[in-house]
Amino acid sequence: MSLSVCTLGFGRAGHLANLVCGLDRQTVRPAELVIGVMQSEPYALPDTAFPVRQVMLDAPHLPLAAARNAAARAAMGEHLVFLDIDCIPDPDFVADYADRLAGHDAVLMGEVMYLPAGATDKGIDFPHFATVAEKHSERAGPPITPTGICRDYRCFWSLNFAMRRDRFLALGGFDERYRGYGGEDTDFGRTLAEAGVPILWARGARAYHQYHPHHMPPVHHVESVLANARRFRDKWGEWTMQHWLRAFVLMGLIERRGDDYAVLRAPGADDLALTAQQSHRPYASSARVLEMLEAGRVADASSYAAA
Known part of the structure; x- marks a missing residue:
């Protein structure tokens, strides 16, 4: 099974560098990393043992949907894993998704844990991350079994998910009429539900979300x-x-x-x-x-x- 990791980039070069380093430490490396770059300049990134490609989208208003679609179209893998720029994948991240995706024509959403400020100051330290990270109180926990059904499409979350590339393209990807922040995730979840594509929680496939100042509600x-x-x-x-x-x-x-x-x-x-x-x-x-x-x-x- 070939697996391409896709992410989006706008600023946060340090966070992206940590994501890349996390992928380079995988027990099973991805086939590639494809970055939808939503700024005028490409990123300077660490060397890796796998290909990294940057797809440039110098467009206003944070074209999140268009950038995800562009990365997916450029990807070569049979399966796509979408991972937010703020996330550092656990060493078994790719291996877990490869295992969970086998035999599933579904969308899988892996675990996300949140790191406090300063957690990455001394570099990538997964044992330390596992100790200090917290689960988001407003997100469902991982299932006891390797996968568990998610029955509410509104829970779909593009921060960390995976699916077959041909299924993603057949669905038309994310609706590019959504511009700026908000809504395109839930729209894609509704599209999945209408098409009868199962949405599954996945145990494992963990990503550590790096701290950055944010606003919620936005x-x-x-x-x-x-x-x-x-x-x-x-x-x-x-x-x-x-x-x-x-x-x-x-x-x-x-x-x-x-x-x-x-x-x-x-x-x-x-x-x-x-x-x-x-x-x-x-x-x-x-x-x-x-x-x-x-x-x-x-x-x-x-x-x-x-x-």
């Missing part, structure tokens, strides 16, 4: 989240990313108008402070912020920042 992308949620509604007849939209309403960023939403204002310093990932936490939590908003416990951003 208030810094409110415009594209709303535009993409509207695009999903027009395509499938219902809204997606509703928990983010609810948070934006409670924050006074948008309001519901009939069967649509309107942007009221751009996020300010308090909104950014409220949703910012805290340096002592390995990941940002939409659920935590939304719970505080629903309970009316957010008088100002400092109440969250101190929590």
Whole structure:
């Protein structure tokens, strides 16, 4: 079985270098790494024992869907593994996917663990990562068996997944009408569900997500989240990313108008402070912020920042 790893790149050169080094330490190396580069310059990367190719997409508005599709079309492997630029694959990552994919015409989603700030300061240390990493509280745990069925397409997550290349291309890949942040994942999950392609959780195929400051809900992308949620509604007849939209309403960023939403204002310093990932936490939590908003416990951003 030949397996191509695909990732996307926009900035974060250090994170990508760690991803590449992680792939070079695999017990079973991939056939190649293909990078959809969403910036004007290619990356300078470490030497590897496998081919690395960079597909250039110097386009505005973070063309995430188009970049994934371009990487998949350029890939040569029978199977594709999509891995986010922030992730470092565990040494058995490729071997686990090769084992789990055998005999499955399905989408498999491997494990993701989150590293705290500073975890990679001394280089790639997998025993250390396993000790300090945390599971995301808003994501399902791995199954007891090698694979387990995921019955809700909304749980599909492009951070770490694998499938047959011919199936990906036959489905048309990600819908490139989604621009900027948000929505293209859930749209692809819905496409899988409509086509009857199973979505499976995979035990193993673990990736360690490297720390970086982030916002959840993603208030810094409110415009594209709303535009993409509207695009999903027009395509499938219902809204997606509703928990983010609810948070934006409670924050006074948008309001519901009939069967649509309107942007009221751009996020300010308090909104950014409220949703910012805290340096002592390995990941940002939409659920935590939304719970505080629903309970009316957010008088100002400092109440969250101190929590």
